Amino acid sequence: MQRKYIYSMLFVIAVAAAGISYTFANNNKPLLGLDLQGGVSVVLKPTETASDGALNQTVEILRGRIDDIGVAEPEISKQGQNIVVALPGVIEDQQQALDRLGRTAELRFRPVILDLGSNPELNLSAPEVETSDPVTEDIELEEGSTTSVTTEEEPDSDENAVSLGGVVEPAAFFQDPVITSTIPESLDENSESTLAGDSEEGAVLSEEDIQQALEQQALEQQAQSPIFESCLSGLTPTDSIKAEDYIVVGNGDENFPLYYCLGPTLLTGDALETAVATLGGGGDSTGWSVNPTFKDGPDGIDLFNAASAACFNADPNICPSTSNDGRGRLAAVLDFRVISAPTINAEVFRRDQIVISGTFDKEEAEETAEALRFGALPIELEAQETRTVSAAIGGDVLRAGVISGLIGLSLVAVYLLLYYRLAGIVAISGLLLSAMILWTIVAWFGEKYGLALSISGVVGLIVSIGVSTDSNIVYFENVKEAFSRGSKLGTSAERAYQTSISTIIKADVVSLIAAVLLYFLAVGAVRGFAFYLGLATLLDLFISMYFMRPALIWLAKRSAVKANPRLLGMRAGSES
């Protein structure tokens, strides 16, 4: 019976010790907030004059994105015509976050007119090169282009080289993602949606088969001269965002670039309601995929279905066939980067049953989904140089706060010792243990998720110390009451725990409700506060149950304490 208490105490001490050793071994430190330590700031400059409303809206979207990343307690504000974003921490750690932030995250769906393979410059020289190759006018252009990439292919495969780029990488072909509907709208589509498996099947096709398919594809494209020509009219990878333009964009992958000539925008990210990253959600695929959910109605899924119908039927004027099964492809373009150019394998999709499967890894899928969720910024922003800013609260203030806080806590400790004696030691050890665990968690979250500890967090923690102390006080007072009624000291400690823990839980649940609701419903600093409140409250419960109780009961059963209850700050009742 006595053992149980000792084990429980040892367990809590071991947890705290392990935590703090881990923290020091990894040199984890809490990430101090902007107000305490300063941080990095970047000025985001709109590329063209933006209205006040658009700027405000942009600020809100940016805030949403940062909150989605973590609890960094960012500062986002308008400064003149610009938007300034500041995050706590150092440039090396935060550069990536800031880069992600500045992304316009403008999603557009554009039909693939031409898959250019790995060389975007294929078409650059096209209009200038004269060639005498006696085929059709269209071929003339293409032949010209091939010359510029000096492919060594056989004459009969020339056209492939044109349509899919100088270097036809089979891998590139297989990696082309597929948009599938997990639930086909009609029976007709049923068979089609399973075609998503084609890309896998493709893996076992012989090279010959591929060449054939590519050949056919190229031929088909030639037949669609008007839009095809638009593609070749001297376009380079571009930042043009004009919806009606034909553009050439790449997938932004340095190791394995792929370029596409894309037609005018068919729909934008505005049609999206939300998007999530899922593992194995792509029907045939077992990897990561992105599942967008479109809005209902004419501004949402209807637009998408119009586009998908055009591509499914390979409408030569909108979305020509560019895949080996004669379907068109619809590219999802995010900030001038093709994130996916899937073949459309169904004509009609349900708004929540669309899967963009591709070559995503976990991070890419989540990043893409996040970017889609928070939608396009209403204005295009250009990030200026990232700079470091000093703390808004001076170091002297911080020092003053820490010193005075420590003095205050020492006074608390002295008071507890004077009033509760040995029980005071239980309370103080409990506080120290919970401080160790708290430090571990806060440091870990700081390193891992950029959780910032700002002045409000510090104060929240100081007050939470008060609340933890209160759990001890509630308990000790109840023990005292039971003891003065005449119970034995040990029995008093055991009995009083039942009523005390019920009180502590009731009160702590209120704090937890506050923490959870504020965390999920509020933004910015309030969210940070909620995080610390919740954390401290859970720790309070943990320490109360597994340390305070066994420690006090164990103490109450020592013979020295039994002989002199004053050691626990108790005044004798009828016994002893």
Added chain:
Amino acid sequence: MSAIRQIFQGTSEIDFRPKWRVSLLTSGILLTIALAFVLLRGLSLSIDFEGGAIWKVPVENSEISIAEIRSTSEDLVDARIQEVFDREGNRDEITVQVGTDKLENSVQIRQDLATKVDLSSDDIGEDTIGPTWGDEISSRAFRALIIFFIAVAIYLAWTLEWRMAVAALAAVVHDLLITAGVYSVTGFEVSPATVIALLTILGYSLYDTVVVFDKVKENEVNPLMESVKYPDLVSQSMNQVLMRSINTTITTVLPVLSMLVIGNFFLNAPSLSNFALALFIGLILGTYSSIFLAAPLLVWMHRLDPEVRQHELVEKKRTERAAARKSATSSDSDDDGYKVSNATIQPRARKKPKK
């Protein structure tokens, strides 16, 4: 002396009922004053809520410190002044941000800054800044609070009782409004840290009320308390938690008080002491309101209940009869229950409590 000793020993026998009349009245007056100030005079919101102006003082070739910049003009005493470094870590500029209330002096401030660093006024970049704590954050926080209040009301009604839920929430609103009133009266700037302080007070006040009410709840089912009338039962519960409340207030307030005193008098950090003041007042109010506002409200609501009224009438008759029967020995049945609950077997001769 002996009253204090009794409190320390947890054997106090304070009758809270007459005190409640005073405290309700006091709270009512304070609340009215606070409300009047907040509504009529309003709060002075910091730059984070209102936005303002920013000046960018180029300091590549200067060693000037933040403190020197701050001393440029009286308007910059509570300005937000930060150093900005480029990627190589060279100091680039010092930014000075002031709230909208200083905007009327902006030309002068800019000129003063320029003089300070031997530049012309035109070299000092000037811009307006929007709030970092925009309306959107406020409205979302507010919405979250409303939902929180509803959730907590339901939770407390379920785990305690609905009257306790109402009384607890009333106490919280009381604490928050009076703290806000203090800000309005003193003209202290309300910063995001203040809002966090208010949220802390809100959480603490509710927490404290729950602890106190749980004692009432505990006594309601205590067989020894069966014969005790509700107001007395609540009053006795207050006696039982009094020491807890005092100790908790001491331990919670000590660090804050130390911040207030040290921050203000020794280390001259006004932003810190301003913040600590809000917490100090709020935390004390949080404990006070549980015993002196929430409890009497609970008793009052209990009395309004027709069932309780009926019950009280019956009780009254019964106690009258009981009193008549044993009037020779005991004065009042209330006292009986009371003494039982507080274990009167206490030895009297004990010397002053060891502190």
